[in-house]
Every structure is written in C-alpha cells, then in structure tokens.
Amino acid sequence: MKLIITDLVNFNMPVEGEHKIIRPQGDIRNCVGCFGCWTRTPGKCVIHDGYENTGIDMSKCTELIFVSRCYYGSVSPFVKTVQDRAISYIHPDFVIRKGEMHHKRRYDNVISLSAHFYGENITDAEKKTARKILEANADNYDGLVKDIYFYRSAEELEGISL
Amino acid sequence: MKIALINGSPKVKSGASGILLEDLKAYLGETEVLEFGFHTGAVTEEEAEALNQADALVLSFPLYVDGVPGHLLSCLAGLEEASFKNREIRVYGIVNCGFFEGIQAETALQVLENWCAKTGYVWGSGVGVGGGGALAQMPKTKSGHGPREPVEKALKVLADAIHAGKTQEIQRAQENQYVSVAFPRFLYKLAAQTGWRQMMKANGGKMRDLGKRPKISEQ
Numbered sequence: 001m002k003l004i005i006t007d008l009v010n011f012n013m014p015v016e017g018e019h020k021i022i023r024p025q026g027d028i029r030n031c032v033g034c035f036g037c038w039t040r041t042p043g044k045c046v047i048h049d050g051y052e053n054t055g056i057d058m059s060k061c062t063e064l065i066f067v068s069r070c071y072y073g074s075v076s077p078f079v080k081t082v083q084d085r086a087i088s089y090i091h092p093d094f095v096i097r098k099g100e101m102h103h104k105r106r107y108d109n110v111i112s113l114s115a116h117f118y119g120e121n122i123t124d125a126e127k128k129t130a131r132k133i134l135e136a137n138a139d140n141y142d143g144l145v146k147d148i149y150f151y152r153s154a155e156e157l158e159g160i161s162l
Numbered sequence: 163m164k165i166a167l168i169n170g171s172p173k174v175k176s177g178a179s180g181i182l183l184e185d186l187k188a189y190l191g192e193t194e195v196l197e198f199g200f201h202t203g204a205v206t207e208e209e210a211e212a213l214n215q216a217d218a219l220v221l222s223f224p225l226y227v228d229g230v231p232g233h234l235l236s237c238l239a240g241l242e243e244a245s246f247k248n249r250e251i252r253v254y255g256i257v258n259c260g261f262f263e264g265i266q267a268e269t270a271l272q273v274l275e276n277w278c279a280k281t282g283y284v285w286g287s288g289v290g291v292g293g294g295g296a297l298a299q300m301p302k303t304k305s306g307h308g309p310r311e312p313v314e315k316a317l318k319v320l321a322d323a324i325h326a327g328k329t330q331e332i333q334r335a336q337e338n339q340y341v342s343v344a345f346p347r348f349l350y351k352l353a354a355q356t357g358w359r360q361m362m363k364a365n366g367g368k369m370r371d372l373g374k375r376p377k378i379s380e381q
Contacts, residue, residue: 030203030233032172033224039361043376053378071239072276073269074229077203081232091373092358094261094351101261101347106373123279129272136228136269 003061004162005054005083007068007076008154015162020057026050028081037088043106045085055088059107063114063146065162070117070150073129089141102140111143116160118151165324166196166216170223170234174201178258178297179222185314186220186256189321203236210244214251218286218324221274222256224294225267230274238274242281252327253278254286254320258294260354262347264340265290271338286327289316292342293350295357300343312341 002019004011011023028051036046037055045052058064068075075083090103115134117127131148138145151157167187171179187195196216198209213219223234230238255274257267267290278285291297291313300309316339323336343350359369 030172031226031231033177035358035361036365038372039358039367040365041376042362042367042371042374056376056378059375071235072273072280074235074273077232077236077239080227080229080235084226084232087227093355093372096347100263100266101351107375123276125272125279126276129269129276132272133228133269136266140228 001061002063002065002162003057004065004067005079006066007078008157011067013067013157013160013162019162020061022051022054022057022082024078028078028085030081031084031087035092037085038092043088045088047085051082051085054082054086058086058089058111058141059109061111062109063112064141064143066113066115066117067157067162068115068117069154070119070122070126070130073126074133075115075117083137097139097142100139102142105142111138111141112146113138113141113143114145114147114149116149116151116157116162118154118157120152122150122152163218163325164194164196164216165190165218165220166198166213168198168200168213168219168221170200170221170231170237172201172231172233174199176298177224178291178294179224179256181297182256182258182291182313182317183220183222185310186222186317186321189318190324191321193325200234200237203233205237205240205244207244210241213241216251218252218254218327219283220254220256220324222258223270225257225259225261225270225290228266228269230270235273238277242277251283252286252324253283254324255288256291256317256320257288258291258297260295262292262342262350264292264342266292267340268338287320287323287336288338289320290338290340291316292340293345295354296343296345296350309343309345312344316341
C-alpha cells in the first residue's frame with residue numbers, strides 16, 4: 001500500500017495501485033509530547049481528532065510519499081504535524097543503528113520514502129536540508145529513501161503519477 | 163540589548179526546552195530578557211511586534227522527527243508573514259534531542275537557518291543537545307561538574323556568541339555546537355527504557371503491550 005501525506009486539500013494526483021491519502025480534513029491538533037502513543041495506547045495517538053491512526057497506516061505501507069509545500073527545507077506544518085503524531089509507528093525502546101541511537105521497530109514492514117516538494121522559491125540550501133531530513137527519517141523508520149523531487153508550484157504536480 | 167527567549171516546546175511546564183533557556187539566562191547576565199512561549203501553532207500580532215523589537219531571538223525546542231515540531235513550524239511561517247525585515251535580528255537555536263547524539267539535531271538547526279534566509283533575519287548559531295530526555299531528572303550541580311556540564315559549557319559559549327553578535331565582533335555565523343550529557347550512552351538507553359516501563363505501569367498497562375501492534379477497530 002502507498003501512504004500519501006499531503007497538505008493539498010484538493011489533492012488530485014493519479015496514484016497507481018492500492019493507496020491511502022491523508023490530507024487536511026478538519027483541524028489537526030499538534031503533538032503535545034505526552035508519550036501516550038507509546039505508554040497509554042501503544043501504537044496510537046491519544047488525541048482523537050481523526051489523525052490518530054497514522055502510525056497504524058504506516059505499518060501497512062511499503063511506500064510513504066510526502067506531497068508538501070517546502071517550508072525552509074522541511075515539510076509543511078500540516079504534514080509535519082501528521083508525522084509528529086505518528087511516532088507510534090516505532091517502538092519507544094532504543095537501538096544503535098549506523099553508530100547512532102534510534103528507536104526499535106514496532107512492525108516488520110520496510111518503508112520506501114519519497115517526497116514531492118513544491119514552492120515558488122525553494123533555495124539550494126532548502127533542497128539540501130530536505131534531502132537530509134528525508135534520509136534521517138529513513139534511518140529513524142529503519143526504511144529507505146526512494147526519491148525526492150522539487151517543483152516550482154503545486155500546479156506542476158499535475159500530470160505526475162505517484 | 164534585548165534578547166527574546168522563545169520556548170518552542172508544546173509543554174508549558176517542566177520541559178527540557180525551558181530548563182535549557184533557564185540555564186542560558188543565567189549566562190546572559192545583566193541583559194534585558196523577554197520571554198515567550200510558543201506552545202501552540204499561533205503567534206499573536208502583539209508577540210510578533212514585541213519580537214521585532216529584540217536584538218536577538220533564541221528558540222529552544224525539542225527535536226521532533228528530525229525537524230522542528232509542527233506547531234513551531236507554523237509559528238515560524240506566521241512570523242515570516244509578519245516579518246518586518248527592518249532590523250538585523252540575530253537568531254539562535256537550542257534543540258534538545260531525545261537521542262544521545264546532539265548531532266541528530268543538525269537538520270532542525272538547518273531549518274532555522276533557512277528560515278532566517280527567508281525572513282531576512284540573521285542566523286547566529288545553535289546548540290544540539292543530546293540526551294535531552296534526562297535533563298529534567300538531572301540535578302543542578304555546581305557549575306563545571308555533573309552530567310549537565312557539557313551542556314552548560316555549550317550554553318555559556320552560546321551566551322558569549324549572543325553578546326559578541328551584538329557588538330559586531332563576529333561578522334559571520336558561528337559554528338553550531340553538538341553536545342551530549344556526560345552520562346554513558348548505554349545507561350541513558352537503559353534509564354529511558356526503564357522509564358517507559360514505569361510510565362506504562364503507571365498508566366495501568368501491561369509491560370508486554372509496549373510493543374503492541376494495534377488494529378484500527380473503530381473504523
């Protein structure tokens with residue numbers, strides 16, 4: 001399954017195969033750092049606003065695709081908040097991976113990560129940061145980076161198939 | 163000189179971001195300090211105005227999924243919209259990282275630096291603090307001693323950089339500092355894992371459920 005997290009309310013890119021799209025549908029509340037998704041309802045965020053199951057969705061995907069406006073080299077506040085609310089995809093315990101501390105796996109699936117960033121004036125420094133963050137995400141999810149793309153506007157995404 | 167200390171943690175009380183700002187404040191000496199809490203995703207017009215009067219902004223926040231927490235990113239975007247661009251405001255960052263290695267905060271500091279380039283603010287430097295999860299449990303010891311010593315030392319260097327930035331002694335951005343608490347990594351790992359089990363128990367759960375794979379049953 002492909003899991004797409006996007007800040008585009010009117011997301012209409014064609015997607016091949018089985019997929020799920022998480023887009024802004026009602027306000028999202030931010031992660032409050034309570035660790036309830038690890039120690040109260042393991043695997044699920046404790047905030048019930050419709051965005052609490054992303055960690056579970058991630059466990060069912062083989063590809064995770066971000067389609068987001070680029071904010072200073074990061075995904076957008078909406079996409080980032082969805083990500084922040086989904087740390088239950090991983091286990092709270094630590095492991096040492098590539099010489100650095102990361103979290104243990106909760107699930108067995110290996111995620112390939114892609115990102116499609118759009119924005120009128122994405123600088124080279126922002127592109128560098130975006131790439132680095134995606135690689136760091138892959139390390140933390142114990143997955144892989146597949147692709148990263150940049151577009152000058154959301155309109156340029158039209159015609160691209162995921 | 164006015165320095166705005168911004169606590170960017172979603173936690174209003176007892177977070178590592180606040181502790182780090184308190185420590186920094188002690189090194190800033192007789193400087194006028196303005197304190198802000200960006201605990202949700204909105205910045206008021208009054209806050210934006212007040213920040214614009216500062217000579218330096220220090221953002222202290224936790225590392226969330228290799229970056230800036232979503233709500234704080236939303237605040238940064240709000241400030242970009244409201245940005246006045248008429249002053250040389252310097253920006254500094256303190257990122258506390260739950261992992262042991264402070265270097266894992268590098269990406270979040272890069273996001274701040276990129277934000278400066280977009281807003282017209284001047285990037286100063288940052289500190290990535292590894293082992294931030296233990297700060298609240300570590301007692302404050304005599305300066306120069308104890309497990310918090312490397313962190314305090316880095317904050318002292320940051321405080322000096324903030325002062326030097328004002329007097330234009332430093333024309334270029336300083337190097338970021340990456341530090342960890344002076345505590346063995348394997349013990350930090352063990353302490354954290356014991357902590358999760360204690361939280362689980364306190365919440366009335368079973369330890370084996372820590373690795374639970376829930377289903378979406380309500381849908």
